Amino acid sequence: MNRRQFVIASAVPALAARADxxxxxxxxxxxxxxxxxxxxxxxxxxxxTLMDLLGPQTALSTSCNVHLVWKSRDFIESDTGIGLxxxxxxxxxxxxxxxxxxxxxxxxxxxxxxxxxIGFLADRGSRAKYVTSVCSGSLLLGAAGLMRGYKATSHxxxxxxxxxxxxxxxxxxxxxxxNRVTGGGVTAGLDFGLxxxxxxxxxxxxxxxxxAMEYDPKPPFHAGTPKExxxxxxxxxxxxxxxxxxxxRQVCEQSAKAMPR
Numbered sequence: 350m351n352r353r354q355f356v357i358a359s360a361v362p363a364l365a366a367r368a369d370x371x372x373x374x375x376x377x378x379x380x381x382x383x384x385x386x387x388x389x390x391x392x393x394x395x396x397x398t399l400m401d402l403l404g405p406q407t408a409l410s411t412s413c414n415v416h417l418v419w420k421s422r423d424f425i426e427s428d429t430g431i432g433l434x435x436x437x438x439x440x441x442x443x444x445x446x447x448x449x450x451x452x453x454x455x456x457x458x459x460x461x462x463x464x465x466x467i468g469f470l471a472d473r474g475s476r477a478k479y480v481t482s483v484c485s486g487s488l489l490l491g492a493a494g495l496m497r498g499y500k501a502t503s504h505x506x507x508x509x510x511x512x513x514x515x516x517x518x519x520x521x522x523x524x525x526x527x528n529r530v531t532g533g534g535v536t537a538g539l540d541f542g543l544x545x546x547x548x549x550x551x552x553x554x555x556x557x558x559x560x561a562m563e564y565d566p567k568p569p570f571h572a573g574t575p576k577e578x579x580x581x582x583x584x585x586x587x588x589x590x591x592x593x594x595x596x597x598r599q600v601c602e603q604s605a606k607a608m609p610r
């Protein structure tokens with residue numbers, strides 16, 4: 350055997366072993382700071398509106414420890430059919446959180462009177478530095494007794510239900526009232542995430558995150574609010590949401606009666 354044949358023969362077992370070895374996961378983005386990473390608990394549930402979660406999770410994930418929390422670690426399906434895998438359960442989510450977060454979505458109808466979920470939110474929310482939401486998630490916080498006496502926002506189509514939980518509705522993209530930080534509907538999650546990040550780690554980190562995401566929105570249409578969309582488009586959307594709105598009203602009224610006092 351000549352030298353070349355020897356080198357090839359020696360390399361083959363090593364290459365075979367490497368092929369059988371599980372590949373290392375791809376590198377993730379490094380943290381944007383070297384200090385303590387805030388602990389964020391983000392509630393998952395079947396039927397969650399994906400973008401309610403994804404916007405703030407993207408803004409926070411490179412600087413915070415984000416726990417995606419549900420009853421089990423089994424995959425669940427978002428409202429658009431995309432699967433999500435929880436990283437923590439209600440039981441093993443950290444007790445002391447810098448922020449507890451809830452997004453909205455049609456799936457929340459099934460959990461607004463779920464004693465385990467409501468109990469989890471009430472427990473973590475009573476100790477969290479910030480109690481937060483995007484879209485109709487603020488109504489879930491309300492069902493847990495966490496919005497009484499606070500100003501808050503929600504999706505424009507269900508903001509009117511906030512007073513059932515003792516909250517004062519505000520027409521705004523993001524509302525901050527003491528340690529309650531609530532975002533409007535769906536796309537407001539990015540704005541919300543950056544506001545919360547600035548409160549947790551300072552404006553420079555939030556600005557870095559905004560630039561990294563190239564978040565510089567210039568929508569093709571000025572139709573993102575009822576005022577901008579006008580009465581005709583708004584009516585069409587309300588008609589489309591009609592069946593869900595009826596369920597939302599009923600569930601909110603039931604939840605308000607059962608709300609922790």
